[in-house]
Amino acid sequence: MNERSKIIAEVDAIYRWVDQQVKILDPSCRACGECCDFESFGHRLYVTTPELIYFQHAVGPEVKGISAGVCPYCINGKCTVYPYRFSGCRIFSCKGDSEKENAICEQAMGKFKVVCNKYPISYQYVYLKAGFEMLRTNGQFAIHNS
Numbered sequence: 001m002n003e004r005s006k007i008i009a010e011v012d013a014i015y016r017w018v019d020q021q022v023k024i025l026d027p028s029c030r031a032c033g034e035c036c037d038f039e040s041f042g043h044r045l046y047v048t049t050p051e052l053i054y055f056q057h058a059v060g061p062e063v064k065g066i067s068a069g070v071c072p073y074c075i076n077g078k079c080t081v082y083p084y085r086f087s088g089c090r091i092f093s094c095k096g097d098s099e100k101e102n103a104i105c106e107q108a109m110g111k112f113k114v115v116c117n118k119y120p121i122s123y124q125y126v127y128l129k130a131g132f133e134m135l136r137t138n139g140q141f142a143i144h145n146s
């Protein structure tokens with residue numbers, strides 16, 4: 001298994017952990033997709049470097065850009081990349097307890113930082129639009145030994 005594959009497996013494990021934590025919160029998200037329209041909903045979604053690597057691995061090199069403040073993977077109110085969505089997408093709920101959500105978010109960030117330290121990749125925590133632009137302009141993230 002090369003370094004990139006190991007990172008994918010680590011992110012996958014973190015997402016499983018996040019899903020478990022969110023399940024305990026039981027936030028009753030009805031998956032309406034309204035919060036994926038960041039501009040009209042007033043929501044900002046941040047993502048980390050390992051998540052961007054994972055996402056690009058899942059959707060392929062042609063990552064879409066964000067225009068009009070809406071996630072380009074939200075089609076007709078549905079997430080078309082649901083299994084690969086970011087930790088912020090998994091944790092945020094408009095009906096949730098923001099303090100508890102923030103606590104999960106902090107722990108998840110800590111886990112993503114550990115992945116970055118373990119493999120030679122820089123840790124970045126950026127707005128989704130900037131993250132997609134990084135993937136679109138730089139291609140694959142450089143990973144030592146990959």
Ligand code: SF4
Nearest residue numbers: 036071073074079089
């Ligand atoms: S990845 Fe999916 S859940 Fe996350 S903002 Fe985009 S459409 Fe919404």
Ligand code: SF4
Nearest residue numbers: 029030032033035094
């Ligand atoms: S968190 Fe709220 S706005 Fe976002 S998809 Fe779920 S129900 Fe809709």
